[in-house]
Amino acid sequence: MGFKVHDHHQYFGFLLFLIILATMFFNGECKNRSCDMFQGSWVIDPSYPLYNASLCPFVGTEFDCIKNKRPDQQYLQYRWQPHACSLSRFDGPNLLEKLKGKTIMFIGDSLSKNHWLSLLCMIHSSVPSARYTVKIHGAIGMTTYTFTDYGAKVIYHHNLYLVDIVKEKIGRVMKLDSITNGPLWLDVDYLVFNTWHWWTRKGPTQPFDYIQDGNKIYKDMDRLVAFGKAIDTWGRWVDHNINPLKSKVFFQGISPTHYNGSSWGEPKAQACVGQNVPIFGSTNHGTPSAALTVLKKELKTIKKPVTLLDITNLSMLRKDGHPSKYGLGKLSGRDCSHWCLAGVPDTWNILLYNLML
């Protein structure tokens, strides 16, 4: 069946119908998550970064690479573009409306702090007039920013392993099957958990002396196995305590490091030092941390809904995103583990925002 040239109405009508159908299809894709927003690539976007870190009162010196004299700035201008759909742009006023009278809490190690400070800067830069107060509860490692006009709380709970470390006669014992901090996380509307980086610590900075699994106490054990047991314990906590009608639970995923150039096909690289472009395309040369496999397996056993913010692959492509010599340790440091702000965690928050919508 062909269209007759003179039949304009029918032709335009059909075209309009096609456009509407296509729009519904593409919009629907992201909304009903048939689009995997974690598969994509980094593209240059001159409208980035989303904020000027030196105008963000929260960021401090730790992650403000420009303040620490990082000379290159191209790393600030990459936007994550999923293959199959487009992400909604971050809309601070809309997020604050959504968080009215509500709480979002980031729980975990300093990667969670990175994530949390990024969100605070994103909110502040898009709503600079929003007033806020801060409360620091040092004893429990919790810092709360409240955007007072909205009653919206944005909280960081510093918690390295999620499971407990208890001082006993023999020393500091990590208890793989115990979580006593749980009450602090109840009644929170959005919970974003993370733990991994400290599981590989050994030597003087390892903050425990023994690991307890059930009735057995070990001097040490396979850390990946221990991590899996802790995530299992956490999953059981979620199943027993989370009311899915009240709280939405996310797991941040495993943030990759860039200490070994072999993982991006540049074995002679001095970790991430001097890296100033991402890996383009969407293929990593290396394989994601084995912790991600363990995490995904454990998350599958949880009955309550938990969303994995699967940021590992997309962050693996960003060998240029770390503070490197421009972090806390200044020129003597080599931080290829945290991320500059503005930077990669802003994208984690855009993904989180899209999942919250």
Ligand SMILES: *[C@@H]1O[C@H](CO)[C@@H](O)[C@H](O)[C@H]1NC(C)=O
């Ligand atoms: C960020 O703000 C600082 C302080 O106002 C200013 O000196 C700098 O030029 C700004 N950077 C950009 C990229 O706008």
Ligand SMILES: *[C@@H]1O[C@H](CO)[C@@H](O)[C@H](O)[C@H]1NC(C)=O
């Ligand atoms: C980097 O990774 C490669 C390949 O996995 C390995 O052979 C090498 O020993 C690693 N280098 C360092 C410094 O860990």
Ligand SMILES: *[C@@H]1O[C@H](CO)[C@@H](O)[C@H](O)[C@H]1NC(C)=O
């Ligand atoms: C991440 O990359 C690995 C290969 O390195 C691939 O098997 C996996 O499907 C990717 N996951 C996502 C969510 O893109």
